[in-house]
Amino acid sequence: MSTRSSIFTAAAAALAILAGCATTGTQNTVQRMYVIPCGENRTTDVSLWSPGVNVGKPMEFSNNCYLIRHAQGWMLWDTGNSDALAARPDGLTVLGGRLNIRMPKTLASQLKEIGVEPADIKVLAMSHMHADHCGNANYFTAATLYIQEVEYNAAFGPEPQKFGFVPANYEKLRSSNVVKLNGDHDVFGDGSVVIKSAPGHTPGHQVLVVRLPKTGAVLLSGDMVHFQENWANRRVPGMNFNRDQSTVTMETMAAFMTANKVELWINHDKAQGDRLPKAPKYVE
Numbered sequence: 001m002s003t004r005s006s007i008f009t010a011a012a013a014a015l016a017i018l019a020g021c022a023t024t025g026t027q028n029t030v031q032r033m034y035v036i037p038c039g040e041n042r043t044t045d046v047s048l049w050s051p052g053v054n055v056g057k058p059m060e061f062s063n064n065c066y067l068i069r070h071a072q073g074w075m076l077w078d079t080g081n082s083d084a085l086a087a088r089p090d091g092l093t094v095l096g097g098r099l100n101i102r103m104p105k106t107l108a109s110q111l112k113e114i115g116v117e118p119a120d121i122k123v124l125a126m127s128h129m130h131a132d133h134c135g136n137a138n139y140f141t142a143a144t145l146y147i148q149e150v151e152y153n154a155a156f157g158p159e160p161q162k163f164g165f166v167p168a169n170y171e172k173l174r175s176s177n178v179v180k181l182n183g184d185h186d187v188f189g190d191g192s193v194v195i196k197s198a199p200g201h202t203p204g205h206q207v208l209v210v211r212l213p214k215t216g217a218v219l220l221s222g223d224m225v226h227f228q229e230n231w232a233n234r235r236v237p238g239m240n241f242n243r244d245q246s247t248v249t250m251e252t253m254a255a256f257m258t259a260n261k262v263e264l265w266i267n268h269d270k271a272q273g274d275r276l277p278k279a280p281k282y283v284e
């Protein structure tokens with residue numbers, strides 16, 4: 001490359017960076033985000049998520065829903081364990097006795113505390129259609145659902161159980177207004193909330209990047225990764241739909257976060273989740 005073209009390339013890059021900053025600074029219209037506890041999951045054997053590592057070791061997982069106040073309306077990301085579990089103090093034990101799932105406080109009651117009714121939610125998106133992320137999806141039939149087309153086809157197709165999905169959790173969304181995605185999507189058109197395709201855990205798994213006005217940009221992981229140690233070692237849980245795709249997604253998102261100064265918020269990492277303010281408090 002000649003010196004002249006190098007200078008041109010550098011100048012173009014600087015302009016691109018300036019343009020990017022201007023866009024972020026003037027058009028970020030996310031006002032606040034509530035982290036709503038949406039379940040407590042406990043396993044007797046964490047090696048289900050880290051094959052061959054920590055066999056027989058128990059672990060507690062957090063599980064949150066994320067309610068975003070944008071100038072254009074309310075958006076909900078993930079809907080947690082089913083509120084029906086709240087009636088069972090001992091929760092429900094699944095995965096052959098190796099995972100206990102509970103819902104100490106319903107999502108409905110926590111939304112009410114914030115002053116939001118399910119019908120107020122304009123945008124609904126879930127990282128994927130496993131039961132601990134779509135347990136209360138049926139409340140939000142008034143919202144437009146943003147879902148990857150491959151995830152939609154898996155969830156509403158002839159063999160949802162093949163993907164570990166339980167249609168009773170989300171069947172009312174069949175008649176919702178649905179936007180089927182094939183990749184990334186800028187939800188409000190201002191770059192402040194972006195759904196990113198992140199397949200592997202399920203066929204159409206996705207993550208959410210939220211540019212908060214004070215906190216900065218965060219990436220809500222869904223089940224791209226379940227806890228920090230797995231992230232550090234890029235471990236792929238045994239139950240993932242596609243192992244290679246899972247690895248590629250983690251590397252792609254790691255590079256994206258580094259390049260764009262985005263912080264990773266791991267949904268099921270209890271240690272990290274415990275440090276976040278919970279609804280009705282919020283982050284800005």
Ligand SMILES: [Zn+2]
Pocket residue numbers: 128130201223
């Ligand atoms: Zn999952």
